Amino acid sequence: MTLPAENLRQIEPVGIAVMTPVTPMALIERAMSSGADMAVIEKFVELHERWEKNQARKSFDEAISGAKAEIPPIQRNAKGHNDKRYADFAAIAKVVDPILSKHGLSYRFRTSQGERISVTCVLSHKSGHSEETTLSGPADASGSKNAIQAIGSTLTYLQRYSLVQMLGLAASNDDDGKSAADGEMISQDQVEQLIALADEVGADKRAFCQYFKVDGIAQLPAMEFNRAVAALNKKRGAK
Known part of the structure; x- marks a missing residue:
């Protein structure tokens, strides 16, 4: 049986609250708007400065790690x-x-x-x-x-x-022009190929280097080149 329209309740969509991380700056704004005394605000300012320095250091470390993964010998x-x-x-x-x-x-x-x-x-x-x-x-x-x-x-x-x-x-140490196959590490051309492929598939270069147990892509052993290419291509297929 169909109920009369006046008996139907309109069901409003229920929103899901998304928790926004509370930053030190947000705490400062709340303290100022609530009329907190200057001593409290100064404490929050010090907290904010420490937080910013910590974030900057993390960004620095990530940048160094990413750069070292790309710098060849x-x-x-x-x-x-x-x-x-x-x-x-x-x-x-x-x-x-x-x-x-x-x-x-x-x-x-x-x-x-x-x-x-x-x-x-x-x-x-x-x-x-x-x-x-x-x-x-x-x-x-x-x-x-x-x-x-x-x-x-x-x-x-x-x-x-x-x-x-x-x-x-x-x-x-490759002063005499020996090919990568005769040396210990991949060639500069292969380094550039892997970097380009990693960027193309959105691979994390630091994780890639950790997986192959090297400090940077340029330190990858020549014998591992094909396996490295296959690993990056596999990530493309997994996307």
Whole structure:
């Protein structure tokens, strides 16, 4: 039997309350609107500042982890004492600068000179968090350098090593052009392929590196390349 229309109750949709995380800033606003005294508000302001610093540090750590997963070993392009090959600062910057920028990171240097020359590498994230490392050394008076050249040589050396230390960079031993199949790690082309594929399928690069037990994609053993490609393609199929 059909009930008369006047006997039917209109059922209103019931909304589901979504819990919004209470941030320190929200607490400050509530305290101010309720007329809380200044001491209470100051406590909330201190809490907010600590919370922002913690969030910035987390963003910094995530950015460093993501960047390191993409930075390949730097090719040794110069010769030093005893013909020992090394990667000069220009070679390092050419590789790392665009990757750091992609992850919201940048670096700068502070210098000071007393009995020794000191260089501080400051690595910063766009969130506001920064970390630094300092190296010191005497002026490099080797060869026929004058006083200014000796200082410049040490500054360049310390800038290069402080940046390397800050980022935990690795220099490639592949100086003779051997193929990836003959070496220990994948080639730069393969690094770029994996990074592009990871971005395409939305893979977490840090989780990817943890799965293969490497610090970065560039440290992936050459023999694991095909398995890595298969793993990323599998993620595409799972989406």
